[in-house]
Structure formats: C-alpha cells, structure tokens
Amino acid sequence: xxxxxxxxxxxxxxxxxxxxxxxxxxxxxxxxxxxxxxxxxxxxxxxxxxxxxxxxxxxxxxxxxxxxxxxxxxxxxxxxxxxxxxxxxxxxxxxxxxxxxxxxxxxxxxxxxxxxxxxxxxxxxxxxxxxxxxxxxxxxxxxxxxxxxxxxxxxxxxxxxxxxxxxxxxxxxxxxxxxxxxxxxxxxxxxxxxxxxxxxxxxxxxxxxxxxxxxxxxxxxxxxxxxxxxxxxxxxxxxxxxxxxxxxxxxxxxxxxxxxxxxxxxxxxxxxxxxxxxxxxxxxxxxxxxxxxxxxxxxxxxxxxxxxxxxxxxxxxxxxxxxxxxxxxxxxxxxxxxxxxxxxxxxxxxxxxxxxxxxx
Amino acid sequence: xxxxxxxxxxxxxxxxxxxxxxxxxxxxxxxxxxxxxxxxxxxxxxxxxxxxxxxxxxxxxxxxxxxxxxxxxxxxxxxxxxxxxxxxxxxxxxxxxxxxxxxxxxxxxxxxxxxxxxxxxxxxxxxxxxxxxxxxxxxxxxxxxxxxxxxxxxxxxxxxxxxxxxxxxxxxxxxxxxxxxxxxxxxxxxxxxxxxxxxxxxxxxxxxxxxxxxxxxxxxxxxxxxxxxxxxxxxxxxxxxxxxxxxxxxxxxxxxxxxxxxxxxxxxxxxxxxxxxxxxxxxxxxxxxxxxxxxxxxxxxxxxxxxxxxxxxxxxxxxxxxxxxxxxxxxxxxxxxxxxxxxxxxxxxxxxxxxxxxxx
Numbered sequence: 001x002x003x004x005x006x007x008x009x010x011x012x013x014x015x016x017x018x019x020x021x022x023x024x025x026x027x028x029x030x031x032x033x034x035x036x037x038x039x040x041x042x043x044x045x046x047x048x049x050x051x052x053x054x055x056x057x058x059x060x061x062x063x064x065x066x067x068x069x070x071x072x073x074x075x076x077x078x079x080x081x082x083x084x085x086x087x088x089x090x091x092x093x094x095x096x097x098x099x100x101x102x103x104x105x106x107x108x109x110x111x112x113x114x115x116x117x118x119x120x121x122x123x124x125x126x127x128x129x130x131x132x133x134x135x136x137x138x139x140x141x142x143x144x145x146x147x148x149x150x151x152x153x154x155x156x157x158x159x160x161x162x163x164x165x166x167x168x169x170x171x172x173x174x175x176x177x178x179x180x181x182x183x184x185x186x187x188x189x190x191x192x193x194x195x196x197x198x199x200x201x202x203x204x205x206x207x208x209x210x211x212x213x214x215x216x217x218x219x220x221x222x223x224x225x226x227x228x229x230x231x232x233x234x235x236x237x238x239x240x241x242x243x244x245x246x247x248x249x250x251x252x253x254x255x256x257x258x259x260x261x262x263x264x265x266x267x268x269x270x271x272x273x274x275x276x277x278x279x280x281x282x283x284x285x286x287x288x289x290x291x292x293x294x295x296x297x298x299x300x301x302x303x304x305x306x307x308x309x310x311x312x313x314x315x316x317x318x319x320x321x322x323x324x325x326x327x328x329x330x331x332x333x334x335x336x337x338x339x340x341x342x343x344x345x346x347x348x349x350x351x352x353x354x355x356x357x358x359x360x
Numbered sequence: 361x362x363x364x365x366x367x368x369x370x371x372x373x374x375x376x377x378x379x380x381x382x383x384x385x386x387x388x389x390x391x392x393x394x395x396x397x398x399x400x401x402x403x404x405x406x407x408x409x410x411x412x413x414x415x416x417x418x419x420x421x422x423x424x425x426x427x428x429x430x431x432x433x434x435x436x437x438x439x440x441x442x443x444x445x446x447x448x449x450x451x452x453x454x455x456x457x458x459x460x461x462x463x464x465x466x467x468x469x470x471x472x473x474x475x476x477x478x479x480x481x482x483x484x485x486x487x488x489x490x491x492x493x494x495x496x497x498x499x500x501x502x503x504x505x506x507x508x509x510x511x512x513x514x515x516x517x518x519x520x521x522x523x524x525x526x527x528x529x530x531x532x533x534x535x536x537x538x539x540x541x542x543x544x545x546x547x548x549x550x551x552x553x554x555x556x557x558x559x560x561x562x563x564x565x566x567x568x569x570x571x572x573x574x575x576x577x578x579x580x581x582x583x584x585x586x587x588x589x590x591x592x593x594x595x596x597x598x599x600x601x602x603x604x605x606x607x608x609x610x611x612x613x614x615x616x617x618x619x620x621x622x623x624x625x626x627x628x629x630x631x632x633x634x635x636x637x638x639x640x641x642x643x644x645x646x647x648x649x650x651x652x653x654x655x656x657x658x659x660x661x662x663x664x665x666x667x668x669x670x671x672x673x674x675x676x677x678x679x680x681x682x683x684x685x686x687x688x689x690x691x692x693x694x695x696x697x698x699x700x701x702x703x704x705x706x707x708x709x710x711x712x713x714x715x716x717x718x719x720x
Contacts, residue, residue, distance in 0.1 A: 030609055254623060259618050
C-alpha cells in the first residue's frame with residue numbers, strides 16, 4: 001500500500017494529500033440536509049463512478065465504530081466522519097490513494113494521497129474532480145469559486161497537506177518557533193491526530209490556511225516550497241544532533257529498537273514514540289536492518305482500531321500484547337502474514353476491501 | 361572460572377564462601393605490627409606453600425588501585441584490602457577458589473569459594489588451614505579457640521556466607537522482614553557490595569554472626585539450613601509473582617534483555633539491575649537463549665574495575681560504551697574472546713594470573 005512506501009524526501013515527508021471540497025448545486029448544504037438529500041448525494045456520486053472497476057463504494061454509515069476508526073487511522077476518512085450520524089459513504093480506489101468522502105462536512109470531499117512529497121496528488125485530485133464534474137453539477141460562483149459549507153474552504157476548496165517527521169526540531173526545542181513562523185506564512189500545523197506541537201511520534205501535518213483568491217497551483221507551489229525548507233532545516237538539525245551527541249543518539253535509537261523487538265506489552269503511545277526513534281535511527285544510518293517500508297507497515301498495524309479490526313481484539317490489555325507481537329516484526333523479513341490476521345467478519349459488515357486493506 | 365558456573369540451587373544461590381581468620385602467635389596483631397612484621401607474615405605463609413604449583417603469590421601492595429578493585433569485584437580480596445596501606449599479599453589458586461589474604465585485618469584470612477550452595481568450601485578451607493598450620497604456629501587459646509584482631513571473629517574465626525539472588529523477595533517487599541528475622545537467628549545480611557536491603561542486582565550476602573562457642577560444623581549446618589529455607593521462600597515468591605503478573609513479569613524481563621543487547625551506553629548500576637531481570641527471566645523459563653554461565657560471565661565483566669583492568673579504559677563514559685558492548689554478548693555464542701581484551705601491562709605489574717583470570 002502507498003502508506004508503507006518510502007517516497008520523495010521520505011526521511012522527513014511521510015505523505016502528501018490534496019483534498020478538494022465540493023457540493024452539489026441542487027442539494028441543500030449539510031446543516032439543512034434531509035436523510036433523503038444525503039442518499040441523493042451518495043447516489044449521484046456512485047453513478048459518476050459507475051463502470052469504474054477501481055473505485056469501490058463503502059457504506060460508512062453501516063460500519064462499526066472501530067472499523068471507521070481504522071480507516072481514520074490511515075487518513076482515508078476524517079475523524080469527523082468517524083463520529084458522524086449522517087448517511088455517509090466512501091468511494092475508495094484499490095490502492096487507497098483516491099478516497100472520496102460523501103456527506104462529510106461538505107457533500108463531497110475528494111482526496112488523493114501519496115507517500116513522500118508528491119505533486120501528483122494535485123494532478124490526480126483534479127482528475128477525480130473532472131470525472132465527478134462530468135456528471136454532477138457543483139455549487140460554484142464565478143466570482144468566488146466553489147461554495148463550501150464552512151467559509152474557510154470557499155474558493156478553490158483545496159487543502160494540500162504534508163505529513164512531516166520532525167524529531168530533531170522537537171528535540172532541539174525549535175518546533176514551536178518554526179510552527180509559529182509557518183502560521184504567519186498562511187500555513188497550519190497540527191499533530192498526527194490533533195492539534196499542537198506535542199505530537200506523539202513527532203509527526204506533524206502542514207497545510208495551507210487560505211483557499212480563496214489563490215489558484216490550486218499557487219497553493220501547491222507554496223506548500224512545496226515551504227516543505228522543502230522544513231526538510232532542509234530538519235536534516236540540518238538531525239546532523240547537528242548526531243554530531244553533538246553521537247552516543248546518546250545511538251543509545252536512544254537502539255534502546256527503542258531493542259524494546260520494540262523484545263517487549264511483551266506495548267501501548268499505542270509508547271509504540272509511536274519508539275517507532276519515531278527507530279525512524280530517526282534509520283535516517284541517520286544508525287539502524288540498517290529495518291527498512292522504512294517495514295517501519296511504516298508496523299506503525300500502521302499498531303494503531304488501536306487497526307488492531308481491533310485486524311484481529312478482533314477488543315480489550316486494551318490484549319491489544320498491548322498483540323501490539324508487542326507486531327513491533328517484534330520490525331527486524332524480521334520484509335513481508336509477514338502475521339500482521340494481517342484473518343478477519344472474515346468485517347467483510348460481512350460490508351467493508352469488502354478489508355482483507356486487502358491491511359495487507360500492507 | 362568457578363564464578364561463572366551454575367551451581368547447586370543456582371537459581372537462588374550464586375556462590376558460597378568459607379573464610380577462616382588466623383594470626384601467627386609470634387607476631388604482634390595488626391594494630392601493633394611493623395613493616396618488618398608484615399613482611400614476616402608474608403614470608404612465613406609463602407614458605408608454607410612453597411612447592412605448591414597451584415597457589416601463586418600476588419603482591420597486592422604493589423598493585424594499582426583498580427587492579428585491587430578488580431579482585432574485590434570477584435570477592436577474591438576484601439574491600440578493606442583494596443584501600444589498605446599495609447604490606448599486603450595474596451596466595452591464589454589457579455582456579456581462584458582458594459584465596460589466602462595476608463595482612464588483612466588478621467595476619468591470615470583463608471578463603472574458599474564455590475558456585476551454588478557448596479559444603480565443600482568448608483572441607484577445602486580446613487585443608488588450607490591444615491596446610492598452613494603444619495608450618496605456622498597460630499595464636500590459639502585452648503579455652504576460647506583462635507585469637508583474632510576483632511573479638512567478633514574469636515573462636516572458630518570462621519565466617520561462612522552465601523550470595524543469594526532474591527528478586528521476588530525484593531519485589532514483594534518481604535525482603536526487609538525476612539532479613540530482620542534472619543538477624544534474630546544470628547545471621548547477618550548485606551548487599552552485594554555494602555549494607556542494606558537496597559542492593560543493586562537483588563544480590564545479598566547471608567553469613568553467620570557468631571563465631572564463638574560453636575563448632576565449624578554447626579556454623580555450616582545452620583547456614584545450610586537457613587539458606588535452604590530462603591531458597592524455598594524465594595522460589596515460592598517467584599512462582600506467585602509469575603502467576604499473578606505473567607505478562608508484566610515477561611515484559612520487564614524481556615525489555616531488560618532487549619536493552620542489554622541493544623543499548624549503546626550502559627552504566628554499571630543499570631547493567632546490574634537489568635542483568636538481575638534477565639537472571640529472573642532465565643529462572644522462570646521466560647528467557648531460554650541465555651545460559652546462567654553466560655549471564656555470570658557478562659556480569660563479572662561489566663564491573664567497573666574489571667573493565668579498567670581488562671581494557672585499560674579509565675574514563676567512565678568510555679566504560680559505559682564498553683559495558684554496552686559487553687552486555688550485547690549475552691545472546692551470542694557461549695565463549696567469546698571479545699570480553700577478554702589484551703592487557704599486557706597488568707602482567708608487568710605483578711598480577712601474573714591476570715590474563716587467565718578474565719578468561720571466564
């Protein structure tokens with residue numbers, strides 16, 4: 001799957017996502033929608049992809065909480081959609097790069113994701129947009145652009161974001177200062193699954209704040225430029241960190257690997273923190289027998305709902321046991337069936353792609 | 361070497377030592393000795409073992425501090441002898457079980473050491489005693505017994521001790537209570553290298569307090585009996601610990617193994633604590649790929665003065681680096697040359713057995 005790949009500038013940039021917010025002109029916006037309207041949105045969009053063998057429809061409304069959560073852990077759906085009581089749906093490509101959320105805040109949220117820093121996300125999101133627009137009439141104002149539920153999305157309706165791994169910025173206490181300067185440049189920074197610079201795993205999302213009065217190209221170019229600068233800064237800080245505290249850095253990184261591959265119980269929080277150390281260790285050349293792909297695979301498999309979903313494990317304690325088994329895989333051969341469980345039940349629940357999904 | 365062996369009741373009893381305090385009748389006791397008297401003690405005792413190819417004389421007075429300390433780390437000489445300004449010497453057998461300290465508190469301290477609980481220590485100490493007595497006239501009173509420098513040793517002059525590993529007693533907070541009851545039975549308990557129940561590594565020395573008005577046999581039998589009870593209690597507590605917190609115990613033990621075999625920096629204190637976890641793990645059958653012999657070998661090699669002595673490393677930081685290399689050996693093949701360095705200099709300093717010594 002794309003989210004285990006080591007992409008462009010992969011030592012710092014884990015992934016790129018371009019998201020376009022769209023609404024259907026003939027249907028009321030979310031706050032005023034009836035159940036029937038919600039059904040219509042889903043109907044129209046499914047029709048737009050009829051005959052497309054790659055884009056499968058998933059009925060999010062009928063999924064269990066942990067199944068939704070597992071999708072959110074991979075950023076395929078938004079946290080908002082996990083708890084939504086609307087009739088929600090998802091059009092998802094086989095490779096899980098293209099994901100069109102239906103009845104999230106807007107009628108339609110087109111997403112395209114890729115590993116590393118990848119301009120292709122913009123190209124592909126636009127392609128999905130064109131495909132929808134061929135059969136659906138979007139709410140559009142010639143002066144303003146695309147109309148959206150929340151005014152912060154009006155105009156292009158585009159949010160381009162990168163997930164960046166910034167351990168050296170955090171360790172050197174320069175993250176907060178750099179994040180503040182980013183916000184003066186019209187960028188927003190969030191933790192992996194929430195706000196603030198206290199992100200477990202030292203993973204942050206950087207995205208554009210402004211969607212109005214700029215073109216999609218301009219939004220992308222700015223993100224690309226700023227990301228490039230962040231990458232340079234982080235690389236420089238890592239180099240400095242390693243030069244100034246060679247043995248302490250090696251010790252930290254190698255202990256984390258030792259614990260991940262030996263512990264019997266592992267919380268999600270600890271796994272994320274220690275995997276962050278291992279990722280740093282790989283990028284500094286300290287750890288050579290773990291690939292970034294393997295690390296990514298293991299990281300996604302340690303997320304709580306993903307464990308529930310893959311192994312039908314509902315107790316937190318048993319998840320900690322299972323998670324410790326999963327992190328042991330780090331130093332084993334690149335592809336392991338052990339991580340994938342055999343969760344027939346979820347398929348019955350309507351999430352047909354389930355089996356492949358977790359076969360990272 | 362004997363101290364890496366896994367002896368009788370080796371899951372709890374690391375080693376046994378029998379020590380006999382003796383003084384030469386014609387020479388003043390320690391506080392009143394001249395340098396010449398000290399030389400005479402050494403002379404007479406060396407003569408008693410003349411022609412004995414196994415017992416080598418080592419001139420402790422001419423050794424460097426860390427060389428003496430390295431001997432003390434293996435309990436071959438006492439901590440008092442490390443800092444002594446007297447002319448001190450040692451008669452040491454090739455297998456390092458028999459060690460006769462000269463000009464410690466008493467003129468002569470005969471020691472015999474063995475792994476596990478081993479009555480043979482008494483037999484062998486008596487044999488050494490007889491051998492000395494054949495040519496040296498001991499200070500002896502028919503009413504009281506052997507006369508010693510400190511009144512607490514008068515009588516038999518015998519101290520029998522066992523080193524016991526009591527992690528479950530410590531974890532269950534029952535160590536202090538049990539140690540107090542031992543003292544009412546005339547036994548003394550100390551930490552591995554000092555007083556108190558706060559011993560790093562959960563290793564304690566139990567020895568007889570009373571030396572007067574009892575026979576050597578009685579002293580031994582009592583120690584043997586009490587040690588047997590301690591062993592039973594500790595085994596029972598370990599079983600209970602593992603039953604009550606299976607995963608937490610496995611987690612603790614396996615994390616320690618993971619850290620010992622992966623860390624880049626390792627302090628002596630941490631090594632001792634984590635090796636204690638591994639020892640517990642071996643005894644509970646959690647860790648199967650580390651032998652007790654290997655564990656003992658690694659433990660002795662991590663002691664600070666032993667590292668100085670083996671590798672000529674004088675900086676604490678570099679010792680922490682070397683120690684982390686040493687603990688990595690835990691899961692490697694049983695015999696490794698890497699631990700033994702090549703310290704020619706010490707041989708020149710008069711400690712001829714040095715090279716073999718650390719070849720555990």
